Amino acid sequence: MMVPVLLAVMVDPSEVQRRKKSVRRDVRARRDALAPTWRAEASVAIASRAVDRLPETGTIALYASMGSEADTAPLDALLRARGNTVVYPRVTEGARTLTFHPATTLAPSGRLQIREPLADATTVELAAIAAFVIPGIAFDVHGARVGWGRGHYDATLEGLDAIRIGIAFDCQIVPLGFDEAHDVHMHAVVTERMTYVRIVT
8 A cells, every 4th residue: 555755845944833833722622622432443543553663573662642632552552462562751850851661550740740650660771762652733744743842752852763653643634844953753654544654865
């Protein structure tokens, strides 16, 4: 089956910031409007697509979904069933980079009450992680990502060679690029309907 190819597109930085602010508002509203039963079914479809893009062995960094995000629990189950080690991120107050930990217990933490590993969980070195599954409020078809604006993933992934996969509902795919100098692109973006693969030339 053919998949769309992502091509790099650069746009004016002021336009990027304007669109990011608008997209965060509009896309979250679209995602929030999705029926919970539909989101659950679509999350299973996303997991089935995403697992095929990830290494069959080794450590995979996932994240705990929140609110109306695609549920990452089905993907966690698929990865563990085939023998992958799954690790989750933790935000350290005052630090831009994330730490990652193998954890079966996740607890709400921080201002956003994101479910994270406990503070005493073992830390896994970034170099030991084969692939990162990354959240986003929106993605474009060139692999650019709009997050919460705090820059944690951009800072963490800078300079790493690991595979980067974004997952989202199809309504979170937006048409224009958001490239800035510090932005880290996805190698692929997976929705319930499509897999967009970025090819860098």
